[in-house]
Amino acid sequence: SRSGPPSSKHGHGGHAKRAPPPASPVVPVAPQAAALVRATCNSTAYYDVCVSALAADPSSTTADVRGLSAIAVSVAAANASGAAQAAAALANGTAPLAAAAAGDGTVQALLRACAGKYGDARDALAAAKESMGQQDYDLATVHVSAGAEYPQVCKALFRRQRPGAYPAELAAREEALNKLCSVALDIIALLTSSPASNNNNS
Amino acid sequence: LVISTKALICAPDSSAVTLSKTKKKPGLERKGKVVTDIKDAVEHYANAYVFTYDNMRNQKLKDLREQLKSSSRIFLAGKKVMQIALGRSPADEAKTGLHKLSKFLQGDTGLFFTNLPRDDVERLFREFEEHDFARTGSIATETVELKEGPLEQFTHEMEPFLRKQGMPVRLNKGAVELVADHIVCEEGKPISPEAAQTLRLLGMQMATFRLYLVCRWSSDDFEVYKEGLAQLRAEADDSS
Numbered sequence: 001s002r003s004g005p006p007s008s009k010h011g012h013g014g015h016a017k018r019a020p021p022p023a024s025p026v027v028p029v030a031p032q033a034a035a036l037v038r039a040t041c042n043s044t045a046y047y048d049v050c051v052s053a054l055a056a057d058p059s060s061t062t063a064d065v066r067g068l069s070a071i072a073v074s075v076a077a078a079n080a081s082g083a084a085q086a087a088a089a090l091a092n093g094t095a096p097l098a099a100a101a102a103g104d105g106t107v108q109a110l111l112r113a114c115a116g117k118y119g120d121a122r123d124a125l126a127a128a129k130e131s132m133g134q135q136d137y138d139l140a141t142v143h144v145s146a147g148a149e150y151p152q153v154c155k156a157l158f159r160r161q162r163p164g165a166y167p168a169e170l171a172a173r174e175e176a177l178n179k180l181c182s183v184a185l186d187i188i189a190l191l192t193s194s195p196a197s198n199n200n201n202s
Numbered sequence: 203l204v205i206s207t208k209a210l211i212c213a214p215d216s217s218a219v220t221l222s223k224t225k226k227k228p229g230l231e232r233k234g235k236v237v238t239d240i241k242d243a244v245e246h247y248a249n250a251y252v253f254t255y256d257n258m259r260n261q262k263l264k265d266l267r268e269q270l271k272s273s274s275r276i277f278l279a280g281k282k283v284m285q286i287a288l289g290r291s292p293a294d295e296a297k298t299g300l301h302k303l304s305k306f307l308q309g310d311t312g313l314f315f316t317n318l319p320r321d322d323v324e325r326l327f328r329e330f331e332e333h334d335f336a337r338t339g340s341i342a343t344e345t346v347e348l349k350e351g352p353l354e355q356f357t358h359e360m361e362p363f364l365r366k367q368g369m370p371v372r373l374n375k376g377a378v379e380l381v382a383d384h385i386v387c388e389e390g391k392p393i394s395p396e397a398a399q400t401l402r403l404l405g406m407q408m409a410t411f412r413l414y415l416v417c418r419w420s421s422d423d424f425e426v427y428k429e430g431l432a433q434l435r436a437e438a439d440d441s442s
Contacts (some may be wrong), residue, residue, distance in 0.1 A: 120428065127435060138308040139438045142416075145305035146426045149417070156423065185305070 033061040040068050044186035046179045053180060065190055070132045072184040073144060077125035079180050080147055083173040084118040087154075090167060091115040107165050114154035114170060121150040121177065128184075137192050141185060148181035236279045240287035240313065243275045244296045247315035250288075251323065252306040252416040254433050257340065257409040262332040274316035281307050288313075302424055306417045309434050320418065327413045336408040338395045341440060343408055346386040346401065353378045356403070364403075367396045 037060060041050035053075045054060040060071055091111035128143035151174040158166035244250070267276050277284060285304040289295030303313070316323060336342070353371065356364060356378045364371045370382045386404075387397040393408075401408055416430035 120426075124426075124431065127431070131435075131438070134438075136438055139434060142306050142308050142431065142434055145302065146417075146431055149302070149424055149426045152424065 033063075036063075036065070037068065040065055040187055040190065041183075043190055044183045046183055049179045050183045050187075053183060065187070066135075069137075069184065069187040069191060070129075072180070072187050073125065073128050073132050073140065076144065076147060076177065076180040076184050077122070077129055079173075079177050080118065080122040080125045083151070083170075083177055084115065084122040086169060086173060087111065087115040087118040090170070104162070104165065107162055110154075110157050110162060110165075111167075113157055114151075117150040117154045118173075121147045124150065125181075132188075137188050141188055141192070144181050144184050144188065148178055148185075151177055233280070233283050236277065236283050237287040239275075240277055240279075240284060241296060243277070243313075243315040244288070244300065247275065248317050248420060249315070249320070249323070250300070250303060250419045251314040251316070252303050252311050252430075253314050253327065254309065254311045254414050254416055254430055254437065255412065256414070256433065256437075257334065257336075257411045258310070259332060259334050259409075259411045262334075262411050266330070270316070273318050274314060276312060276314055278312040281311075284313055297421065299419060299421075299424055303417065303419050306426075309437055311416060311434075323418075324415065327415050330413050332411040333407040334409045334411060335402045335406075336393050336398055338398045339392050340409060342387040342389050342391055342393050342397075343410075345389045346397075346404070346406065348380055348384045348386060350380050350383050353380055360403075364400075367400050367403075369400065 037051060037054050041047045041054070044050045050072070054068055054071055057071045057075070060068060063071060091108070091114065093108075124143045124146040128140045128147065131137070131140035131143060151170075154170065155166065155174055263276070263278070270276070284307050288304050288307075289301045290304050291301050292298075295301040307313075314323070318326070348369070352374070353364075354377070358373055358376050358378060361371055361373050361378050364378065369384055370380060371378055372381055373379070386400050387393050387408075393401070414430040414433040415427040416434065417427060418425040
C-alpha cells in the first residue's frame with residue numbers, strides 16, 4: 001500500500017479576476033488649509049515666519065482665520081516663555097556668558113532686569129491668549145503689543161549701559177519674539193478689520 | 203395742440219439741490235479738527251502717553267485740562283480718529299515709533315501729550331483721585347447695610363422718598379425709623395437706580411475717578427505700564 005498522506009486529485013476551477021475597489025472621493029482639505037495659511041500669512045510682515053509658526057501646529061490644517069490668530073498668539077506666548085527662562089538662566093549664572101561680561105556687576109544687574117522684562121512679556125502674551133479665548137481681539141492687540149515691547153526695554157538698557165555686552169542669545173530671542181508678535185498682530189487685525197466689526201468702531 | 207418738450211427739459215427745478223451746496227457733516231468736521239490737533243500736539247510735545255481711566259467724570263477731567271494747559275494736552279476721542287492722527291504703521295506715522303501707541307488705543311483710552319518729565323507725569327497720574335457718587339450700573343466697591351433703628355440723618359419729610367427707594371421706613375414720633383435691616387448695595391454687584399440715589403442721600407461717594415498710564419512714547423524710548431494693562435483687562439472683564 002502507498003505510504004504518506006493521500007494527495008488530492010481534484011481539479012481546480014478557474015477563479016474570476018477581482019475588480020479593483022472604487023476610488024473614494026478625495027476631499028481637498030489639505031490644499032484648502034494650506035491656501036488659507038498662505039493667504040493669511042500674505043497679510044503679515046513676515047510671511048516665512050508666519051507659515052512656519054502656523055505649520056508647526058497640527059490644528060492649523062483645520063483652523064479658520066480666527067483659529068489661526070489664536071495659534072499665532074499661542075506660538076508667541078510659548079516663545080516668550082522660553083525666552084523668559086533663558087533670560088533667567090543668564091541672570092542666575094546658570095548659562096554661560098561672554099568672558100568679559102561674566103564678572104561685570106552691571107551686566108548681572110542688566111540681565112536680572114531683562115529676566116523681569118521677558119517675564120512681563122510672557123505674562124502679557126498669556127493674557128493675550130485669554131483675551132483671544134474670549135474673542136476680545138482689541139484687548140488681545142494691547143497685550144500682544146505689550147509682549148513685543150517689553151524685550152525692547154532689555155535691548156535699550158544694554159545699549160545705554162553696556163552696548164558690547166548684549167548677549168547674542170537674547171538678541172536672537174528678541175528678534176524672534178518681535179517677529180512672532182508682529183505676525184500675531186497682523187492676523188488679529190484681519191479679524192478686527194472685517195466688515196462686521198467695522199460697524200462697532202468709533 | 204403741440205407741447206414743446208424743450209420747455210419741459212429747460213424748466214428750472216426749484217427742488218433740486220446742487221452738490222456744492224450740501225453741508226458737510228458736523229461730526230466729520232469735528233473729527234478732522236481732532237486729527238489736526240493731535241498732529242499739532244505731536245509736533246509741540248516731546249512725550250505722548252496712552253492712558254485709561256475708571257469712573258470718568260467729565261468736569262473733573264476738564265479741571266485737570268485747565269490745570270495742565272501750559273504744559274500738556276489731553277485727548278479723549280474715538281479710537282480710529284486718534285489712531286489715524288498718530289499713524290497706524292511705520293509707513294504713515296508722524297514720528298518714528300509713534301504708531302506703537304495706536305496699538306494700545308483700545309477700550310476706554312485717551313492720549314496725553316506733555317513736556318513734563320516722566321517722573322512728574324507718573325506721580326501726577328498715581329496721585330490723581332477724585333471721589334464722586336456712584337452711578338447706576340457701576341459696580342459697588344463695598345457692601346452697604348443699614349441696621350434697623352432710627353435714621354437720624356434724615357428729616358421726617360424724607361420718609362416718603364426713602365420708602366420710594368425701597369427702604370423699609372416709617373415715622374415714629376416724627377423721626378424716620380428703619381423697621382428692618384436693609385442692604386443698600388452689595389460689593390461686586392451692579393448698583394441699582396434706587397441704591398445709587400440712597401448712597402447719594404447717605405453722602406457715600408463710592409466712585410473714584412482714577413487715571414492709569416498704559417504706555418509712553420518719546421523720540422528714543424517706549425515703555426509699557428503693567429498697571430495700565432491690568433486696568434484695561436479689568437475693564438474688559440467688567441464689561442463682559
